[in-house]
Amino acid sequence: MKTRYAIPIFLAAFVVQSAALRYIAIRDVSPNILLCLVIVFAFLYDEPFGACFGVIFGILWDIEFGLYVGVSAVSQMAAALAVMRIKRYLNHELLLPALAAGLAGTALNNVVYWGLYKLTGIPHTLLYILEMQPVLIAYNLLFVMLFHLILRRSVIRHRKDREYKGGFKEAKGFIVK
Amino acid sequence: MRWIRKHTGASTIIAVFAALLILVLVSYQTFGESNILGRAAGRALGVIQTPFAQAARFLDERFSVYTLSNELVRENERLRVRVEALERELSEARLSGADLTDLEKLSEALNYADIGDDYELVTADVIGLDRSSGFNIFTINVGSEDGVSDDSVVIDGDGLIGRVMTASENTAKVISIIDETNKVGFQVFRNLEWLGMLQGDGAGGLTGYMLDETAAVREGDRLVTSAIGGFYPPGLMIGKVTSVEWNHDSPLKTVHVEPAAYFKSIRKVTVLL
Numbered sequence: 001m002k003t004r005y006a007i008p009i010f011l012a013a014f015v016v017q018s019a020a021l022r023y024i025a026i027r028d029v030s031p032n033i034l035l036c037l038v039i040v041f042a043f044l045y046d047e048p049f050g051a052c053f054g055v056i057f058g059i060l061w062d063i064e065f066g067l068y069v070g071v072s073a074v075s076q077m078a079a080a081l082a083v084m085r086i087k088r089y090l091n092h093e094l095l096l097p098a099l100a101a102g103l104a105g106t107a108l109n110n111v112v113y114w115g116l117y118k119l120t121g122i123p124h125t126l127l128y129i130l131e132m133q134p135v136l137i138a139y140n141l142l143f144v145m146l147f148h149l150i151l152r153r154s155v156i157r158h159r160k161d162r163e164y165k166g167g168f169k170e171a172k173g174f175i176v177k
Numbered sequence: 178m179r180w181i182r183k184h185t186g187a188s189t190i191i192a193v194f195a196a197l198l199i200l201v202l203v204s205y206q207t208f209g210e211s212n213i214l215g216r217a218a219g220r221a222l223g224v225i226q227t228p229f230a231q232a233a234r235f236l237d238e239r240f241s242v243y244t245l246s247n248e249l250v251r252e253n254e255r256l257r258v259r260v261e262a263l264e265r266e267l268s269e270a271r272l273s274g275a276d277l278t279d280l281e282k283l284s285e286a287l288n289y290a291d292i293g294d295d296y297e298l299v300t301a302d303v304i305g306l307d308r309s310s311g312f313n314i315f316t317i318n319v320g321s322e323d324g325v326s327d328d329s330v331v332i333d334g335d336g337l338i339g340r341v342m343t344a345s346e347n348t349a350k351v352i353s354i355i356d357e358t359n360k361v362g363f364q365v366f367r368n369l370e371w372l373g374m375l376q377g378d379g380a381g382g383l384t385g386y387m388l389d390e391t392a393a394v395r396e397g398d399r400l401v402t403s404a405i406g407g408f409y410p411p412g413l414m415i416g417k418v419t420s421v422e423w424n425h426d427s428p429l430k431t432v433h434v435e436p437a438a439y440f441k442s443i444r445k446v447t448v449l450l
Binding site for chain 2: 017025029030063114127128
């Protein structure tokens, strides 16, 4: 994935997240597709796209919707780094490991995000925060699955790979064990 | 230094984390107010967001006719109940000419002024709203060019919504009263001498206390803003008391309040200038 392709993808996700996703909210919770993209990019690519775009778009997100600037950036960077760490032990091609990474990334993001906000003294109770987690996690996993199915074809280009269809150049950054 | 040169990746990550944490601290110290860079980013994002928000709303309005979701059914039920209540109120409140004259005299005596007399009103569309974070912070399509400034008060047809956190040229970021850590001063509509303070209860409602322990506030009482608290002008509808608690450990009565504004489906708001 080249940066010139990644930037429009993240920008589109940012706009869709803010303008449209509230219309598909379940129990007043909509998915965080920006975080889903950060997780999938961190899971699929060896370049630190996930962490970098997590920080940049996290700051932009906080400017638009955050109480304090930087909280989303920290939490998304933490999620991306955690996913980059655990993906060494997982198969990138398969959906189930991607969902496991999605679950770990979402959980860590939420813990860091709410942890930092609780330190600043927001009025939200732990019960209120926990109530929205099941829907948020389920929704996020759905979008992680969707993004993984779409984006994995752009990285898996080795002859030994399951998804190899022929006619591609081998990707430089992709490590095949 | 040698360790940094040897562990370039780890050093970069630590440096970025440290920089971000400093950013959070600075933002916390300045109560989330944006600087010039933040306002410029807000302005640029507003330009991108507005057409997408309008398109998304257009599509939602078209498709919602066919996909009657549970949310719409619940909202419909809520509105039906409200219409019935308003019809009852209307039938009870039909005034005779004599009653009207008395009320006009009372209004003059209380020096009552309508919000529209003291403030200019600007209507705005909600162009950005995040439902994944749990906060009720949203972006509207009016900004300093329209006269909106930081701390401008935001209302809708039902009552008080919140205040503007940051206003860029063409957009403004609004924080709702249920997320606000600042307190909102209130008075009980039934007896305007009963005063108190409210703030978000952390679960989508408001909670607070009466300043006067003898105030006989009860369930169903409507609360409006008072001059206490600073941000909000007096007389704006806040919500309805759902329960009153008397805690023997404290001399103050605690009230729990359901906000009058329905935060789950905010689309249009009005800003007081």
